[in-house]
Amino acid sequence: MTWFETLQAMLSSPLMQRALLAAVLVGAAAPVVGTFLVQRRLALMGDGIGHVALTGVALGWLVGTWAGLVPSDTLAVPGAVVASVVGATAIEWVRARGRTSGDLALAIMFYGGIAGGVLLIKLAGGTNANLVSYLFGSISTVSTADLWWIAGLAVGVLLVGLGLRHALFAVSHDEEFARGSGLPVTALNMVVATMSALTVTVAMRVVGLLLVSALMIVPVAVAQLIAGSFARTMALASAIGVAVSVVGLSITYWEDVPPGATIVLLAIALYAMAAVTRPLFAGRRRGDAPHHDPHPELPDDVQLPVARG
């Protein structure tokens, strides 16, 4: 069998088709949200939401069991959506207050999320093994119903993230200026938090809750090394997200390796490569842009005060 025939076989498998579609959608949407998170120094927010989402998965499972639904994890994704949105809103609320005790409050919330998930899944009649597929992803078991959830949420996140990108950029880049421009800063921050929450639930099946944040953040880390503008960073990060998701998933078709971990390690390998080759890009950029300081080197005419409000 040639590689082409193998590729054809892979693409004609319905299971693989669903998985690839999910990977493309998640790979494209996650870094868009991630760009805003990195810009506002909230790279770890996705991790926090992932922890809280686990409780949501277990709650959904519990409710599904009580309601006698088959299979009993029908409500796992909706449960995760609700829990992550609540969790993300809480994280944003704590961040906006800027209290020093906020750090501890967040830590306690994250641990509570994991512990609550483990406890509730037991009550729901499941085992920790059931949780593993959510913690580490199980893209090969994506059902058609899951795919609808993933597609709807990913398209929604992309539409909001791209449609409001200028306003979200303004808020993430200089929050004080945005407030002084009369922008609804609190509402826009909540939009970013909600988008992060939805992305976490969308990416949960692909890379797992523990690695969800990596798919949001690592492509952005790669892109910002190479790109020179915000728009290009976002576009490149999204492209990298799609590429590593599809390639990582395809590898699992031939090799028995976990897809989530493969995707994340691929992205990190890209980051290492970009970091090593960055001086080449930087050198090229210096060549085609005016890099010299046009100001003459003159001493200040006054003794300048230390700039403090």
Place this chain on the structure above:
Amino acid sequence: MTGTPTGAGTPAVLATGIDVTLGGHQILQGVDLRVERGEVVALLGANGSGKSTLVRALLGIAPRTAGEVHLLGSRLGNGVPWDRVGYVPQRLPVGAGVPATAVEVVVSGLVHGRTLRPPRDARRRALAALEQVGMAAHAKRSVLQMSGGQQQRVLIARALVREPDLLVLDEPTSGIDLPTQETFVATVRALHERGGTVLVILHELGSFADLIDRAVALRHGRVVYDGPPPSARGEHADHAHDHTHPHADPAQPGAGSTGLSMEVLP
């Protein structure tokens, strides 16, 4: 106050009884400020006297615990014509490494109030604003790679891209190279000439001296002076010196109109 929401007869800035408490400390106490349309007003005071906080409270950045603010005739909030208000902060916040070009930063000045998407000609307007501050050649460079003075000019362009009627500048002269200071002065002069209002925080009148119509001084969070721009203490060492001014004095509300002299620098 009577008048239509954006009535031209109303003051550009009208603040009454502003109290601001930050971190348990009362930073501003009962501050009143009125800036008429077309006026260039300097806000003076030592470090920590509350100048920046006052400006931030006027724009709704710092939360007020008491008091009312009207900008361009509308109460602070959604009613303010935000497309007519420009603000230049002291510096760009330190980002997390995501690059943003000068054009992208200036275009972000075109989203304001309930306008969440920039207009179609946003890019053209942003380039024109960068041209005004002499940064057109750097339009596509990342602001992270720029010097402090260049970043400051991009911030001026971000305020100018709105073609503001009211421009608020926070210490445009501190720690800035001379060409950028000159850009600030030229910006204020151009805006003043077409009838715009400027509120500028200064440590010393310096190169702005001949543009300033009136000065308001803060000390310990209160207004201690409101009147014609004072001379620098260095030039008038004699405290009994009678201050005279070449132009007619505007109405001087409140006490303390006896020609307070401002200290330039220790």
